[in-house]
Amino acid sequence: MTKQRRPHILVTGAAGALAQRVINQLRDHCDLVAVDFREQVYLGDDIPSYCIDFTKRVFEDLFRRYEFDGVIHLGRIQSSQLTRMRRYNANVLGTQKLLDLSHKYGIKRVVVLSTYHVYGAVAYNPALIDESAPLKAAGLSADLVDSVELENLANIYLWRYPELNITILRPCNIVGPGVRNTMSSLLSSDNAPVLAGFSPMMQFIHIDDMADAIVRAYKKPVRGVFNVAPEDWVAYQHALKLCGCRRIPIPSIPPVVPNLILKTLKLKSFPSYLTAFFKYPVVIDGRAFAREFDFKPKRPLKEIFRFYRENKRPV
Amino acid sequence: MSLASYLKSKLIPADINEHINRIRKPIGSLGYDPWGYNNEVMKYGFSLTRQIYEKYFRVEALGVENVPAEGPVLIIANHSGQLPIDGLLVGYALASREQQPRIPRAMIERFFPTVPWLGNLLNEFGAVLGDPVNCAKMLANNEAVIVFPEGVRGSGKLYRDRYQLKRFGNGFMHLAMKYKAPIVPVGVVGCEETIPAIANIKPLAKALGIPYAPVAMPVVLPAKVHLNFGPPMYFDDLEIPEELVTERVEQVKAEISRLIDKGLSERKKLF
Numbered sequence: 384m385t386k387q388r389r390p391h392i393l394v395t396g397a398a399g400a401l402a403q404r405v406i407n408q409l410r411d412h413c414d415l416v417a418v419d420f421r422e423q424v425y426l427g428d429d430i431p432s433y434c435i436d437f438t439k440r441v442f443e444d445l446f447r448r449y450e451f452d453g454v455i456h457l458g459r460i461q462s463s464q465l466t467r468m469r470r471y472n473a474n475v476l477g478t479q480k481l482l483d484l485s486h487k488y489g490i491k492r493v494v495v496l497s498t499y500h501v502y503g504a505v506a507y508n509p510a511l512i513d514e515s516a517p518l519k520a521a522g523l524s525a526d527l528v529d530s531v532e533l534e535n536l537a538n539i540y541l542w543r544y545p546e547l548n549i550t551i552l553r554p555c556n557i558v559g560p561g562v563r564n565t566m567s568s569l570l571s572s573d574n575a576p577v578l579a580g581f582s583p584m585m586q587f588i589h590i591d592d593m594a595d596a597i598v599r600a601y602k603k604p605v606r607g608v609f610n611v612a613p614e615d616w617v618a619y620q621h622a623l624k625l626c627g628c629r630r631i632p633i634p635s636i637p638p639v640v641p642n643l644i645l646k647t648l649k650l651k652s653f654p655s656y657l658t659a660f661f662k663y664p665v666v667i668d669g670r671a672f673a674r675e676f677d678f679k680p681k682r683p684l685k686e687i688f689r690f691y692r693e694n695k696r697p698v
Numbered sequence: 699m700s701l702a703s704y705l706k707s708k709l710i711p712a713d714i715n716e717h718i719n720r721i722r723k724p725i726g727s728l729g730y731d732p733w734g735y736n737n738e739v740m741k742y743g744f745s746l747t748r749q750i751y752e753k754y755f756r757v758e759a760l761g762v763e764n765v766p767a768e769g770p771v772l773i774i775a776n777h778s779g780q781l782p783i784d785g786l787l788v789g790y791a792l793a794s795r796e797q798q799p800r801i802p803r804a805m806i807e808r809f810f811p812t813v814p815w816l817g818n819l820l821n822e823f824g825a826v827l828g829d830p831v832n833c834a835k836m837l838a839n840n841e842a843v844i845v846f847p848e849g850v851r852g853s854g855k856l857y858r859d860r861y862q863l864k865r866f867g868n869g870f871m872h873l874a875m876k877y878k879a880p881i882v883p884v885g886v887v888g889c890e891e892t893i894p895a896i897a898n899i900k901p902l903a904k905a906l907g908i909p910y911a912p913v914a915m916p917v918v919l920p921a922k923v924h925l926n927f928g929p930p931m932y933f934d935d936l937e938i939p940e941e942l943v944t945e946r947v948e949q950v951k952a953e954i955s956r957l958i959d960k961g962l963s964e965r966k967k968l969f
Contacts (some may be wrong), residue, residue, distance in 0.1 A: 506811045509831035510732040580814020584734045584821075615726035618734065618818070625728075635814050663811060666732045668835075683727050 389414050391451045392601075395481070396458030396496075397432055398424045400561030404594035405455060406430065409601075416449050418442075420458055420473050437477035446488040453492035454485050455601055459533060461564055467526055474529040475536060482540045485547055493549045494601050495537045499586075499610065499667050501530050501553060504659035510584070511668040514553070514608045524656035534608075541606060548604040555586035555612040555667055557593050558687055560694075568652040570626045570691040576653045576661075578641055579632035582620035583664035586612040589682035599676045612669035613680040619661060622684075626691035635662065710741045718744060721793070721801055724839065733803070733832065734821030740801065743823040747790045754920050755783075755888065758964075759791040761927035767798035770837035770879035771930070772870055773844045776863055776954055777852030779889035780912050782806060782825075784923075788844055788884055789824070791925055802842035805833060807850060809909055830869055837877035845870045847947070854910035857894035861887075861958055863951055868940065871933065871947050880930035883950055885957025888923030891968055921969055924961040928953050 390413045396402045397417030406415055406426060415430050423434035431449075435442050437458075445451075456478065460470045478495070485493055502512050503519030518534065520527040534551060541549040556566040566587075569575045588596075588611065596611050623630055634640045645655035653661070672678060718741050729737045751757050765771060775788055785804040793801045805828035811817040826832050828849070836843050846852055847866035855864060874881050895912035903911040931953065933946055 507808055507827065507829065509827065509829040509835070510734075511835045512831075578814075580816075580818070582818050584730065584732065615728070616730045616732050616734075617726070617728045618730065618736075621728065621730075664734070685727060 390453060391416070391449050392453045392455060393418065393445065393449070393451045394455045394457065395419070395437075396456070397426065398422045399457060400559075400563070401496075401557060401590055401593060401597075402455075402457045403561075404590055405457065405597050408594055408598045414449075416445060416451070418445065418458070420460065420477065436473075437480045438472060442480065443484055446484050451485075451488065451490055453494075453601060454481065454490055455494045455597060456481060457496045457597070459496055459498070459530070467529075471529045471532075475532045478533050479536055482537070482547070482549075486540070486544050490547060492601060492604050493547050494597060495533075495549060495551045496597070497534050497537070497551050497553045498530055499553050499555050499612070499665055500527055500657075500660070501534050502665050502667065503527070504583070504663040504665050506663050508663060508665055510664065510666040512610070512666065513668045514610055514671065523659055526654070526656040538608070541608075545606065548606055550600050550606060551608045552597065552600060552672070553608065553610050553667065554593055554596070555588055555610075555669070557590055558587050558691075559590035559682075560690065562590050565652050565654065565657060570622065570628065570688070571695060572628060572652065573695060574631050575623050575628040576633050576650065577620050577623065577630045578635040578658070578661050580635055581662045582618040583660070583662060584616050584666050585619050585622060585664070586616055586666060587622070587684060587687055588613055588680060589687050592680040592682055595681075596672070596676070596678050599678055600672075603676055605675055609672035609675065610667040610669045611672050611678075612667050613684075614669070614673075615684050616666060617684055622688065625685070625688035627695070710745050714741055714745050714748070717794075717799065718801075721799055723801055733824075733826045733836070734818065735801075735803075735824045736822040739819075739822035740824065744790070744793065747786060748794070751787060751790045751794075755787060755892075755923040757787055757791065757923045757925060759925040759927070761929075762791050762795050762925075763797065764927045764929050765792055765800065765842060765882050766880060766930065767800070768840065770840050770877050771842045772837070772874050772879050772881045773802060773842060773884055774870060774881050774950055774954065775844065775846055775884035775886050776861075776958060777846035777848045778855065778860065778886065779891075780853060780893040780895060780910075780914065781918070782853065783892055783918070784886045784889040785825070785844055785846065787889075787923055788886065788925060791927075792842065800842045802844050803836055804844040805846070807853075807909060809907070812907075830873065833870075833873050834877065837873060837879050850909040854898060854912065856898065856912075857890070857896060860890035861962065863955055863958075866947050866951050868943050868947050871943050871950070875933050875935045875943075878935060880932050881950055882930050883928040883953040883957060885926040885928070885954050885959075885961050886923070887926075887958055887961030887965055888921045891921035892918050894919070919969070922965065922967070924965055926957040926961050928957050
């Protein structure tokens with residue numbers, strides 16, 4: 384009698400804290416292979432880990448060698464990392480290669496991590512944006528084009544190759560221990576810039592809850608695009624206050640002034656192309672995902688902010 | 699006692715604190731809802747509006763019990779007076795009523811979210827960007843929503859056009875039908891006299907990116923305001939052509955016109 388084969392899963396973005404949380408949740412029941420565009424990380428003897436550019440030919444060897452059943456694509460280079468060109472190559476061309484190989488090698492389940500940034504922060508945004516809303520981010524800044532194109536690409540494959548069972552997740556701000564994105568570095572800093580007179584509503588999800596959401600999504604092969612956000616909201620400046628950050632106001636009108644200041648300062652945690660997100664709200668509706676995947680975040684906002692208050696500048 | 703809590707105890711009387719808490723708005727763990735409403739800030743707003751409502755405009759509200767105690771409802775009123783004072787007063791009338799008060803949401807002009815401080819403050823008081831998606835989601839959330847279908851056509855009109863209803867948009871009727879929300883018409887009398895404008899400098903408004911630039915005295919006059927809430931109007935959700943929807947909108951407009959005439963006949967003096 385043959386032993387039932389454990390699912391083989393490729394997890395991208397392995398150097399990130401989120402991927403490592405996902406790997407830890409899955410490693411007992413699945414055979415995982417971790418890859419990252421940026422660096423090679425050690426994840427234990429049982430998990431092969433590679434530093435690979437997805438656009439290179441050797442990437443295909445992993446598909447031949449490990450016979451994957453599923454792909455969890457978390458390796459999106461964030462808009463604060465690398466140059467625009469390299470990010471475009473990694474996010475758009477890299478993802479295209481990944482999806483092509485997934486199709487060629489008969490992958491049955493693909494989960495792609497996107498971001499709520501794709502909706503774009505504009506003054507006329509309604510609250511509780513649902514998945515069918517237009518993606519306005521590309522019109523805001525060329526630095527967000529790759530995020531939108533990654534989504535479009537995944538969407539094309541979603542409909543063209545239904546057997547891939549692609550699910551695209553658009554989470555709100557992922558924060559918590561180990562997270563290195565712009566929002567997390569703002570919350571963990573002593574002084575955080577704000578646009579004077581603007582405190583948009585924001586949503587935050589704890590990294591453990593997000594890992595849980597990804598694992599749930601992977602386990603239930605429902606195709607589609609889903610927002611992932613808890614049903615709790617807070618104004619940006621209030622969140623900073625709860626994290627013990629001193630708020631440094633930047634003049635906000637006319638709009639060229641903050642852009643000019645931020646372009647000059649070149650703050651990594653408050654880049655000029657994300658200015659709009661600190662001015663206008665992008666509140667997404669995560670209820671469809673919660674219903675479909677029976678998902679309920681466990682960590683309340685107060686707990687998330689307490690962590691940042693008590694761990695200024697985490698190692 | 700910290701300065702903040704001392705000020706709070708002075709500015710927010712205990713009865714207001716309890717009154718707002720009793721309404722139990724659906725909010726998250728930090729007191730906000732998705733549109734930015736904040737329970738604590740609302741208490742300050744309520745306390746300040748009470749003074750404006752009772753002492754400055756000496757509002758007389760009739761028929762406020764016509765707004766159902768629960769479920770989605772659209773409160774449709776005439777718009778006037780350059781600033782959205784009418785929305786504030788209609789909202790306060792409903793939030794302060796003795797029996798089953800509700801904190802309604804006012805749909806505001808698209809220009810407000812771009813104004814620093816003011817945009818956020820209006821959101822915290824429950825005002826929401828006037829977008830059909832917002833209105834639909836709020837009705838689905840069983841909210842009472844105040845809509846001025848005239849929009850800036852109404853609020854920006856000149857003193858010589860006072861109490862003449864401008865064109866009503868049809869959007870509110872579509873939403874009322876889709877979400878089976880009753881419509882409570884309101885006739886607002888008095889706000890036309892708060893900031894009488896004699897002209898509108900259109901090029902200046904365009905240059906500043908604001909809806910209108912009225913020529914008016916830089917004060918808000920203490921006109922006495924009469925609010926007349928009419929009985930709720932119900933419309934079925936049948937698929938009907940747009941011209942029939944317009945007919946229904948005209949019915950609401952006629953009712954508001956009747957309520958305005960009622961208020962004008964009840965009014966004894968302007969101030």
